[in-house]
Structure formats: structure tokens, C-alpha cells
Amino acid sequence: MAVRLYQFAISHFCEKSRWALEYKGIQYQPVYLLPGSHIKTIKALAGTSSVPVLEHDQEVVQGSEQITDYLDRTFPDNPLTPENEDERAQALAWERRLDEEAGPAVRCYCYHHLLQRPKVVTPLLTAQTPFYNRYLVRLAFSRIDEVMRNWMKINEKTAAQSMETMTAVLQDLAEAYQSGPYLVGDRFSRADLTAAALFAPLFQPAGYPVPWPKPERLPQAMQQWLESQQSALAPLIAQYERHR
Structure with a gap:
């Protein structure tokens, strides 16, 4: 299944996740939303309305820190989390x-x-x-x-x-x-x-x-x-x- 990132273009928390995906060389589909009108879409996916939200292989991950955790576990190349x-x-x-x-x-x-x-x-x-x-x-x-x-x-x-x-x-x-x-x-x-x-x-x-x-x-x-x-x-x- 494709990797999708639900996001606001302006959000610096979404920029964290865009950067993490691109640094790790992961192909993904950006889904840009308008603040405010995004609420129905994101609540249906994740239960609460905050972005970014990552969708991959029936997994839904909400929050930039949690997305980085998921990416390092699932796509180990170019790790962002130190091993030490x-x-x-x-x-x-x-x-x-x-x-x-x-x-x-x-x-x-x-x-x-x-x-x-x-x-x-x-x-x-x-x-x-x-x-x-x-x-x-x-x-x-x-x-x-x-x-x-x-x-x-x-x-x-x-x-x-x-x-x-x-x-x-x-x-x-x-x-x-x-x-x-x-x-x-x-x-x-x-x-x-x-x-x-x-x-x-x-x-x-x-x-x-x-x-x-x-x-x-x-x-x-x-x-x-x-x-x-x-x-x-x-x-x-x-x-x-x-x-x-």
C-alpha cells in the first residue's frame, strides 16, 4: 500500500514528517488539506483532528514524533534515531x-x-x-x-x-x-x-x-x-x- 501523508503545507510539524520521509528516501503521496475543513477527514482516520497523519499498510500514525518512530521501525535505511x-x-x-x-x-x-x-x-x-x-x-x-x-x-x-x-x-x-x-x-x-x-x-x-x-x-x-x-x-x- 502506498504511503500517504495527510498534512497542511504551512505546518512546521508536517514539515518534520515530510523531511523524515524524504531523508529516508521513501516515496509517498502527499495529501494537502485546508486547515479547518480537514477535521472530518482526519477524525475519520485517526480519531482526533491534528496533523500530520501517516497512512501505510492499514496502519495510521498520528503526530510527527510517532511518525518518525514508525518510519525508523518500518524503513530502517538512513535511520534518524541513534542506535547508541x-x-x-x-x-x-x-x-x-x-x-x-x-x-x-x-x-x-x-x-x-x-x-x-x-x-x-x-x-x-x-x-x-x-x-x-x-x-x-x-x-x-x-x-x-x-x-x-x-x-x-x-x-x-x-x-x-x-x-x-x-x-x-x-x-x-x-x-x-x-x-x-x-x-x-x-x-x-x-x-x-x-x-x-x-x-x-x-x-x-x-x-x-x-x-x-x-x-x-x-x-x-x-x-x-x-x-x-x-x-x-x-x-x-x-x-x-x-x-x-
């Missing part, structure tokens, strides 16, 4: 911290600013879906803005807290990368993949399947903070250049 027990524990610890802290913080911070620019965020939300979704989102944007902010608890206060969280995590990553090109051991692992994928919306890598806005179209406050983080983001950009 200590290194494996370190890689998983990095991944869980990044999933729990960095992922939600990047999402909250970016959406807080980008939802203020409907013409910028609409192409990101609708990327890789039928063209008419762009018009539907534009027509319903005020309601979409309200629902997203309420659902993800996005506001001025949480965006400021998210910026502090991202700054702290990026500082810790930058310090870790001073010891070598990888977070764990001497090879690329799920820790590096997670760090780079979850922070990718901040440096807009080529190949990510969305039409990134030009930097000058971002809100000024966002531009200024991103400028201040360029040196901390550099090791993550390097992971894309080497391994994506």
Missing part, C-alpha cells in the same frame, strides 16, 4: 523539548503577526490546495482569525511569551551547535531535523511547499526580532543546506 542508548535518549529529549516548547511558540508568534496581514497569510494557509480555497478564506477571514486566535490562544501576551521561549531555545541550540555540526553524536538525527523544521518558518527555506512572503511584507516588529536572531538560526539553516 545514551545518544538516543539525548535525541529524544531534544525532540520532545522542541515539540513542546519551540513548535507551539513559533506557531503562536508567527500567526499573531501574520494574521494581521490577510493578504500575506492567506496564500500560506491555502498552499497546495485547490485555488478556490484562497477566495473562500478571504471571504471568511475575520471569522477564521477569531477561531484561530481562540483555538491556539493567540494574543499580544502569548505572542510576547512565545518570543521569549523561542529566544531561550535558540540560545540553547546555538550553544549546543558550538560543539559540532550535530546536536547528538557525529551524525544527523531526529534532533537536528526537529530543530530545523520547527524553526523553518523564521528563515523560510526553499523547497518548503508554500509561497513565502518577501521579508519586507512582514510586520516591522517581526522583521526586527528575526534580524536579531540570525546568528542563532545559522546552524539550523545549515541543516537544511546539508540534509534537506
